[in-house]
Amino acid sequence: MLGYWGAPEETADRFTGEWFLTGDHVSLSEDGAVTYLGRTDDMINAGGIRVSPIEIESVLNAHPDITESAAAEVAVKADTTVIAAFYVAPAELDGEALRDYTAERLAAYKVPRIYVRLEVLPKNANGKLARKSLRESYEHSHSRAGGELAGSPGKVL
Numbered sequence: 001m002l003g004y005w006g007a008p009e010e011t012a013d014r015f016t017g018e019w020f021l022t023g024d025h026v027s028l029s030e031d032g033a034v035t036y037l038g039r040t041d042d043m044i045n046a047g048g049i050r051v052s053p054i055e056i057e058s059v060l061n062a063h064p065d066i067t068e069s070a071a072a073e074v075a076v077k078a079d080t081t082v083i084a085a086f087y088v089a090p091a092e093l094d095g096e097a098l099r100d101y102t103a104e105r106l107a108a109y110k111v112p113r114i115y116v117r118l119e120v121l122p123k124n125a126n127g128k129l130a131r132k133s134l135r136e137s138y139e140h141s142h143s144r145a146g147g148e149l150a151g152s153p154g155k156v157l
Helices: 008-014 053-061 095-103 131-141
Strands: 024-028 034-039 044-046 049-051 068-077 080-088 114-117
Touching (some): 044 068, 044 080, 049 053, 053 080, 053 095, 068 131, 080 095, 080 131
Parallel strands (some): 080 114
Antiparallel strands (some): 024 034, 068 080
C-alpha cells in the first residue's frame, strides 16, 4: 500500500481519487522519458512561470569556484519575490560576474537576482537541502519587527 509509515491522516491527505500525490514535480517527454524537476513545494514562480531550482543549481554548481549551491524564491518587499542563489565558495564571488555566468547558461527569467555566499547550506535530518530554511532565514534577516521587509535586501541585480 502507498502511504506514509504510521501517518494515516497525512497519507489520506495525499490521495486524490486513486492517485497518490507525492509532491514530486516531473515532466514527461513524448518518448515517455520522465525528468525529475524537484519538489512541488520547492518550485520557483518567476513571473508566472514555474522554474525548477535544480536547473539553476546545476548551472551554479558547474562554476569552478562554487562547491555547492541552492536556489530559492525570496520576498524582497511586500508582493515581490525574486530568485536568490545561495552558494558555498572559499571566498565571496562578484555578483555581477555570477549574474553574467548564469545569464550565459539560463533563460533570462531563470537568472537569479540575488547571490548570497554561505559557509554551509542548511540540510534536513536526511541530508537533503532545506530550501525552505534558506528562504525563511534570508527573509527574516532582511525584515523589520512585525514581518515587514526592510529597505534593500542587499544588492539586487
